[in-house]
Amino acid sequence: MRKKTLFLSCLAVITVLTGATACGSGIDENKSASTESPSAGSGANVKKDKVTFTIFNGVAGSKDGNTNETTIGKMLEDQTGVNFKLEFLVSDLNTKIGTMIASGDYPDVLIPDSVIEEVMNAGAFIPLDDLIDQYGPNIKRVYGSVLDQIRAKDGNVYYLPLSAQVGDFIPDPEPDAAFWVQRRVLEEAGYPKIKTLDQYMKLISDYAAKHKDEGLTGMVSLTNDWRFFVTSNPPMHLLGYPNEGNVTVDMNTLEAKTYAGSDATRRWLKALSDLNANGLFDKASFVDNYDQYIVKLTSHKVLGFFDYKWQVGNALNVLKDAARKDPSQDGYNYFPLPITFDENTPDAYIDPQGGIVTNRGIGITVSAEDPVRIIQYFDNMLTEENQTMIGWGLKGETYEVDDNGRFYRTAEQIAKIDEAFNEEFGFKYYNWNWPSYDAHSTLANGNAKGVGYQPEFFQMSLTDKDKEILNQYGVQTYTQMFAKPVYRAWYPAWSFVKEQNSPEQIWETKKDELAKKYFPRLVLSPPDKFDSVWDDYAKEFSKLDTAGYEKWTTEQVKKIVDAAASE
Structure with a gap:
């Protein structure tokens, strides 16, 4: 597949206070003198003295712990001598980061998620150029x-x-986002083709009406803190656009338009209002906070919701694990649907190949006493x-290789790798939030x-249940029910640095x-x-x-497209 390297340097970049630049390279010459550079292949030459660094992840959803308590983390520690003590967000991100900034006391490594600009402006990160x-x-x-x-x-x-x-870029056989519905709802309805929001709402309402004594919730959404986008983003997708954040971008004119005050948002919220009036919206x-939301999705009581797969993966995995052990539980699994406002509107729930997310990242802070060891660890991971290992695990234990060199997992391996195994082995902790190959990437x-x-x-x-329902819709993968993604050089617009x-x-x-x-x-x-109420909102929005x-x-979109076209 032809690769397109994108030059996004035309984006607005973060303003950095002099406090950050005053940190220099962050390299302690006395410490780095005794630290050997890692080899490009195994990390065998990395300094082996044991050390533990702290890392704070500004995203909730995982348990605190040490990387060397996992199989992957222990192997990386054996290679480098480095262990990380992991701390994940449990409260408000702005408050947590604000406290760090006010005190000037940071973990060694920081993943500030959506407030990375504040961290940069506070001069909390050291420059990495010399280290790299x-x-x-x-x-x-x-x-x-x-x-x-x-x-x-x-x-x-x-x-x-x-x-x-x-x-090469490999597409996902499952959609990146969707309107999800319990499989039992589709089964009872005879596996109908559900394309529009009206059809989706009717599907849920009809099922709930037939099961009034089960205490079911028609739909649930998420609004907690920065995750409010779960409730505000659907109009963009219902119009047939991928996740660009606050805008939709016309493929022909490259014009970006907001939708928060549009009729699309009005239609979406009116649908939720009607659902609520019938007692079917939570x-x-x-x-609710994020943890409460995830618990509800695994409660068997929620018929449907909209969200991104990366955010609800924990809940989906719990339900899948339960159904593998007991097929009678399969109906509580969720099935993704490509919902739009109108039947003739192609959906865009599968992320297109495009640029790179530039307003999220992992940095070494001014509090780190040995940034050399940290950058070596990052480099060795890559x-x-x-x-x-981070993607597949260990040959003979979590994957096999056929005569053609293709990786696969046996049925026994698939069965044992459940959510608990993912935590213990380290797949869950190393799946994201570290320097890594994108999941769409190929190995050499x-x-x-x-x-x-x-x-x-x-x-x-x-x-067998998966195959049965896919067969009902005449497909072999979930994404075959969705429209193919269209390449967008600038994607995603939400990552433009401001x-x-x-x-x-x-x-x-x-x-x-x-x-x-x-x-x-x-x-x-x-x-x-x-x-x-909408009139009041529209007046304030105006x-x-x-x-x-x-x-x-x-302007940002057009600059990126021009830069890509000039290559």
Whole structure:
């Protein structure tokens, strides 16, 4: 597959305070003198003295612990001598990071997720250029020109994106996002073709009406903190666009348009309002935290929801594990549907190949006493051998190789690798949030880096019930029910880096504030109040500089497209 290297250096970059640049390279010459550079293949020359570093991950959903308590983490510790003590978010991200900034006390490594601009402006990250030059041959190999795309205004790189495309691009046999519905709902309805939002809502309502005594919830959503996008993003997808964040981008004109104040958002919220009026929307969606949301998805009581697979993977895996052990539980599994407003609108739930996410990453902080060991650990992770281990595990234990060199898993291996095994082995902890090959990547031997992207594995992982329902729809993979993605050089627009307190960032902040204020009222108010509440919302939304935000975003899109076309 022809690879397209994108130059996103035209993006606006983060403004870095002088406190960050004053840190220099972050290399302690006395410490680095006794630290050997890792080899490009095995990390065998990495300094072996045992050391533990701290790392904070600004995303909730995993248990705190040490990497060397997992199989993968212990093997990486054996190679490098490095262990990481992991801490994950359990409260409000802004509060947690704000406390760090105010005190100046940081973990050794920080993954600040959506508040990376605040961390940068506080001068919390050290520059990585000298470290990468001296100790990062694999970082250079994997990230290449991507490093130029994330340089700050002072010319330095302060964090690494959490993945980069390597080799060929392999599509996922499962959609990246969807409107999900319990399989038992489809089965009882005779496996109908469900394409539109109206059909989806009727499907859920009809099932709930026939099972009134089961205490079912028609739909649940998520609004907790930064995850509010689960409730605000659907209009974009219902219009037939992929996840660009706050905008949709016209493929012909490249014009970016917001949708938060559009009729599409009104139609989506009105559908939820009607569902709520019939007692089928979970009102607690506007107060539940992420953990409560995941628990509800595994409760067997929620018939449907919209979300991204990466965010609900834990819940889906729990349900899949239960169904493998007891096929009678299969009906509680969720099936993805490509829902749009209108039947003739092609969906875009499968992420297209495009650029790279530049406004998320992992960085070494000013509190780290030995950044050399940390960058060596990152570099060692990026060897082919370790990316194979992180993706597939150990040959003979978690995967096999056929006579043609193709990786696969046996039925016994698939059965044993459940959610508990993923935690113990380390697949869960190393799947994301580290420097890595993107899951869509290929290894040098042609196998997929991500196990789920390997066609042989996907077919082997299907249960008889999986095959039965896929056969009902005449497909072999879930994504065959979805439209094929269209290449977008700029994708995703939500990752365009915005300077702190820029007009674009201010627009996003005010837009989010309005959504969090009015969306609960729009959904939960009596239906006869919906129009008046919407009018109030639209009036407040009209005060924002939406035209300026759209103009800026359109400029970024066109610059990237022009740069890609000039190669």
